[in-house]
Amino acid sequence: MLTDYTLRTVALGAALLGIVSGALGTFAVLRRQSLLGDAVSHAALPGIALAFLLTGSKAPIILIAGAAVAGWAATWLIMATSWSTRIKYDSALGLVLSVFFGVGLLILTAIQKMPDAQQAGLDTYLFGQAASLVQRDVLTMAILGALALAAIAILWKEFKILSFDPEFARSLQLPVRRLDAALTMLLVLAIVIGLQMVGVVLMSAMLIAPAAAARQWTDRLGIMMVISMGAGALAGVAGALISASGSHLPTGPTIVLCISALVLLSMALAPNRGLAWRMVNRYRKSMQLGREALLVDLYILALKHAERTHAHDETALALMRPGAGSPRGRLRKLQEIGLAERAHGRLWRLTDDGVKEARRLYRVRKGGGDP
Amino acid sequence: MSDAISHAILPGIVVAFFFTGSLSSPLLLAGGAATGLITVALVEMLRKTQLIREDAAIGLVFPALFSVGVLLIAQYAGDVHLDIDVVLLGELAFVPFDRWIVGGMDLGPRAFYVTGGVGLACAFFLILFYKELKLATFDAGLAAALGFMPALLHYGLMALVSITAVAVFDAVGSVLVVAFMVGPPAAAYLLTDRLHILIGLAAGIGVVTAIAGYWIAYALDGSIAGSMAFAVGLAFGGAFLFAPNRGVVALSRRRARQRWTFALKMLTIHLLQHERGLLEERRVEHMQDHMRWSGEFAQRVVRIGVTSGHFRVEDGELLLLPAGRTLAKAAITDT
Numbered sequence: 280m281l282t283d284y285t286l287r288t289v290a291l292g293a294a295l296l297g298i299v300s301g302a303l304g305t306f307a308v309l310r311r312q313s314l315l316g317d318a319v320s321h322a323a324l325p326g327i328a329l330a331f332l333l334t335g336s337k338a339p340i341i342l343i344a345g346a347a348v349a350g351w352a353a354t355w356l357i358m359a360t361s362w363s364t365r366i367k368y369d370s371a372l373g374l375v376l377s378v379f380f381g382v383g384l385l386i387l388t389a390i391q392k393m394p395d396a397q398q399a400g401l402d403t404y405l406f407g408q409a410a411s412l413v414q415r416d417v418l419t420m421a422i423l424g425a426l427a428l429a430a431i432a433i434l435w436k437e438f439k440i441l442s443f444d445p446e447f448a449r450s451l452q453l454p455v456r457r458l459d460a461a462l463t464m465l466l467v468l469a470i471v472i473g474l475q476m477v478g479v480v481l482m483s484a485m486l487i488a489p490a491a492a493a494r495q496w497t498d499r500l501g502i503m504m505v506i507s508m509g510a511g512a513l514a515g516v517a518g519a520l521i522s523a524s525g526s527h528l529p530t531g532p533t534i535v536l537c538i539s540a541l542v543l544l545s546m547a548l549a550p551n552r553g554l555a556w557r558m559v560n561r562y563r564k565s566m567q568l569g570r571e572a573l574l575v576d577l578y579i580l581a582l583k584h585a586e587r588t589h590a591h592d593e594t595a596l597a598l599m600r601p602g603a604g605s606p607r608g609r610l611r612k613l614q615e616i617g618l619a620e621r622a623h624g625r626l627w628r629l630t631d632d633g634v635k636e637a638r639r640l641y642r643v644r645k646g647g648g649d650p
Numbered sequence: 651m652s653d654a655i656s657h658a659i660l661p662g663i664v665v666a667f668f669f670t671g672s673l674s675s676p677l678l679l680a681g682g683a684a685t686g687l688i689t690v691a692l693v694e695m696l697r698k699t700q701l702i703r704e705d706a707a708i709g710l711v712f713p714a715l716f717s718v719g720v721l722l723i724a725q726y727a728g729d730v731h732l733d734i735d736v737v738l739l740g741e742l743a744f745v746p747f748d749r750w751i752v753g754g755m756d757l758g759p760r761a762f763y764v765t766g767g768v769g770l771a772c773a774f775f776l777i778l779f780y781k782e783l784k785l786a787t788f789d790a791g792l793a794a795a796l797g798f799m800p801a802l803l804h805y806g807l808m809a810l811v812s813i814t815a816v817a818v819f820d821a822v823g824s825v826l827v828v829a830f831m832v833g834p835p836a837a838a839y840l841l842t843d844r845l846h847i848l849i850g851l852a853a854g855i856g857v858v859t860a861i862a863g864y865w866i867a868y869a870l871d872g873s874i875a876g877s878m879a880f881a882v883g884l885a886f887g888g889a890f891l892f893a894p895n896r897g898v899v900a901l902s903r904r905r906a907r908q909r910w911t912f913a914l915k916m917l918t919i920h921l922l923q924h925e926r927g928l929l930e931e932r933r934v935e936h937m938q939d940h941m942r943w944s945g946e947f948a949q950r951v952v953r954i955g956v957t958s959g960h961f962r963v964e965d966g967e968l969l970l971l972p973a974g975r976t977l978a979k980a981a982i983t984d985t
Contacts, residue, residue, distance in 0.1 A: 385872040
């Protein structure tokens with residue numbers, strides 16, 4: 280029964296995390312802030328340690344508040360550094376991330392040496408320990424997540440403009456800076472909610488991966504966000520179940536591998552953008568180009584004769600484009616669509632429709648444009 | 651990128667560890683370097699599909715590889731002495747106990763030789779390819795055109811980054827490697843414009859912060875690696891605020907100075923235009939209206955101009971002095 284309760288709590292928490300980080304990750308990916316997740320999750324550590332040091336409490340809401348403040352400060356420092364000096368954004372990010380993390384570690388280790396050992400369990404925020412999740416944690420996650428989603432819903436069109444065209448937003452007199460701050464704050468919130476679940480290192484994947492997967496399927500923000508939330512929840516539950524079914528399968532990494540698999544799957548299979556789709560398209564295009572070239576070749580041969588439907592031998596066609604292979608298959612296809620026909624044996628000729636189409640293509644190729 | 655690599659080397663270390671059964675084998679370096687290169691290549695591959703932007707690609711690849719590493723460790727937990735804590739955080743305090751003993755002779759801590767060796771290799775690479783690296787860094791296009799193969803150099807550099815990360819991970823942990831790879835160069839970058847000075851300065855800052863960090867840890871009785879990162883943060887913060895030309899303080903002072911210089915120029919131009927004609931235009935108490943300045947600001951500009959000898963005040967009337975006239979004329983012809 281105990282394992283059942285644990286599994287249910289973990290799966291529920293993972294699903295919640297997937298939904299919230301999927302929603303906010305959408306904005307992070309579109310605004311090219313993917314690595315901010317990594318920075319914030321590392322930078323949250325000193326906040327957690329300080330929050331505990333100051334209050335002596337381990338209630339999730341207090342620790343999350345500390346983490347959020349530290350994450351927010353780190354984000355601000357990264358922005359300030361890359362704005363006011365020539366240090367680039369990614370360097371500033373790496374620097375702030377590792378220094379904050381180091382300071383957090385310093386405080387944490389200093390606390391651990393203190394006489395009363397109340398601090399046990401703080402390090403679950405470091406590596407993530409889904410199994411240590413209790414109902415109270417899930418409830419906190421649910422409430423904070425609901426607040427974040429509500430904020431997104433209320434500020435939907437503002438966030439949308441901000442993500443795609445901040446200059447336009449500014450020209451509309453929107454408070455761009457404050458909106459930017461609000462969105463970043465929500466992002467920080469989503470990240471610190473997930474820390475206890477998957478830990479510092481893997482949180483960045485939880486944020487980016489659902490959105491990166493969803494991006495492949497659609498070009499519309501609303502749909503992308505819904506897919507992203509769904510993908511996050513799916514990967515969360517699947518990871519929790521897989522990790523419970525096997526032995527020695529930590530939940531966090533399993534979830535991350537699930538969501539990474541979803542990204543690869545989306546990249547391969549998604550319509551229009553996906554790699555498989557692209558390969559099929561390329562094949563179709565090259566087939567069509569080959570047919571058109573053949574049609575023009577037939578037309579060029581026919582130009583030397585009185586009637587444009589004069590039949591010619593396959594060999595002559597093959598000789599015109601060495602390396603293109605036998606034209607037989609392409610000729611058959613042309614016959615199928617009614618542009619050419621077999622006179623007899625190896626002799627082929629254009630149909631009336633074929634002459635028209637070939638003339639058009641021939642002129643286009645000569646640079647005369649479409650008549 | 652160094653952050654991504656330092657995390658992603660985990661599976662390489664783990665696999666090499668399973669093969670050799672020890673944390674001190676040179677195979678670990680090779681495994682780590684290989685995984686580091688795989689990380690770079692994977693990110694490049696994802697980016698080339700144009701389905702995912704580079705930042706997202708980095709953010710996807712290293713957690714995935716790290717997860718593989720953690721799962722591998724977890725599979726063999728119990729019979730393996732390799733902890734995620736150690737990989738992430740490191741423990742410098744244990745390094746002196748890991749001695750290198752050859753034929754019963756104690757040659758000192760093993761880490762000293764490993765890190766020293768890697769350090770020498772890095773220095774060697776840097777000296778050997780200094781010119782090529784410099785060119786590839788500042789103008790990759792030209793480097794490619796001249797046949798220096800910046801891509802190959804890039805992978806070489808990334809291999810070194812990975813090897814360095816592996817060599818020091820058990821001492822300072824993978825996160826804090828990043829502090830040392832990014833922090834000192836970033837601080838030095840604010841202090842100089844010359845590459846060779848930058849490298850020397852960065853190395854110097856690295857040494858000083860490492861030693862300072864050790865003493866901070868000693869005083870606070872906390873994590874050595876953590877306090878070293880803290881020291882790096884302090885060093886960068888110092889450079890960020892107080893760097894002679896690019897620091898925030900220097901910048902804001904320059905900006906303030908430019909503000910007064912500009913105001914003074916404006917005032918001398920105004921006086922030049924109205925040297926003859928209405929006395930009204932030259933009255934001290936009317937300057938704030940003419941120049942649309944606040945009263946206090948106008949008074950201050952007048953005071954600055956008088957002390958610097960650009961004009962003088964006579965019965966409440968501002969009279970240009972030769973220096974002021976030159977300044978105004980120069981300002982007009984300049985623009």
